[in-house]
Structure formats: C-alpha cells, structure tokens
Amino acid sequence: MSTVVKVTRRVHWNSAHRLYRPDWSDDRNASVFGACSNPHWHGHNYEMDVTVSGPIDPETGYVMDMKALKDVLEERVVGDLDHRNLNVEVEWLEGLNPTTENLVVSIWDRIVNQLPEKVRLHRIVLWETPRNYVEYTGGDPAGDSA
Numbered sequence: 280m281s282t283v284v285k286v287t288r289r290v291h292w293n294s295a296h297r298l299y300r301p302d303w304s305d306d307r308n309a310s311v312f313g314a315c316s317n318p319h320w321h322g323h324n325y326e327m328d329v330t331v332s333g334p335i336d337p338e339t340g341y342v343m344d345m346k347a348l349k350d351v352l353e354e355r356v357v358g359d360l361d362h363r364n365l366n367v368e369v370e371w372l373e374g375l376n377p378t379t380e381n382l383v384v385s386i387w388d389r390i391v392n393q394l395p396e397k398v399r400l401h402r403i404v405l406w407e408t409p410r411n412y413v414e415y416t417g418g419d420p421a422g423d424s425a
C-alpha cells in the first residue's frame with residue numbers, strides 16, 4: 280500500500296475571446312451570450328488550479344516535482360494562451376466556441392498524457408472571473424477514470 284496524495288499547481292494568464300456561433304445572427308448571439316458576444320472582443324484574467332494525484336515517491340518525498348508540472352503547463356497551455364485571442368490564434372481551439380467549459384476540456388486533453396508514470400490528472404478548476412469557475416475531472420461517464 281502506498282500513500283496517495285493530491286498536489287495542485289496554480290497558473291494564471293490572460294486572453295481575449297468572443298463567445299458566438301458563426302451560424303447564428305449577431306442578434307441571436309447577443310441574446311444568448313450577452314456582453315461576452317461583443318464582436319470587438321473582451322478579455323479575461325484566467326486562473327487555473329491543476330491537481331494531480333499519485334503515490335509519494337519514497338526517494339524524493341514528492342508525488343511529482345512541481346517544477347516539472349509547471350513546465351508542462353507552460354509548454355502545453357499557458358504559453359499558447361497568454362496574451363492571445365482564443366478565437367483566432369490558438370490552433371488547438373480552432374472551431375471551438377471558447378466558453379470556460381470548452382476550454383477546460385481542451386486543456387485537460389493537452390496535459391492528461393504529459394504526466395510522469397504513476398501520476399494521474401485528478402481535476403482542473405478554471406476561473407474565468409473571480410466569481411465563475413468550471414471544474415473538470417475527465418470525461419469517462421462511468422466515473423473514476425483511474
């Protein structure tokens with residue numbers, strides 16, 4: 280039996296976006312997405328908590344080196360999103376309406392296979408504003424993907 284512990288890294292970036300469907304009129308987009316559908320874009324300061332879980336390595340005392348997690352998040356996520364327009368500048372978001380829900384699932388897919396052996400992506404919490412966040416723990420409808 281090994282002791283499983285969850286560890287979390289918080290990252291921050293800002294991005295511009297617009298919520299809209301190109302197949303809807305501006306009026307319909309405005310009525311569904313409100314101010315977030317402004318055709319001239321707007322920005323958010325995103326905060327994200329990424330939690331991984333795994334056994335404590337008896338040699339290091341770590342579940343995972345936080346520097347390694349920081350590097351994965353920088354290379355796979357933050358470096359692509361920071362000071363960018365999510366609708367037009369990010370290849371892996373192409374064709375996606377950049378709601379926080381869609382973003383968190385795309386971010387999950389970017390990092391879930393980038394972790395060391397024995398370390399599992401447990402949860403991502405993504406804050407779009409200080410008052411709204413979404414949470415994702417993976418897509419397996421059967422429940423725990425462990």
Ligand code: NI
Nearest residue numbers: 296315321323
């Ligand atoms: Ni917005």
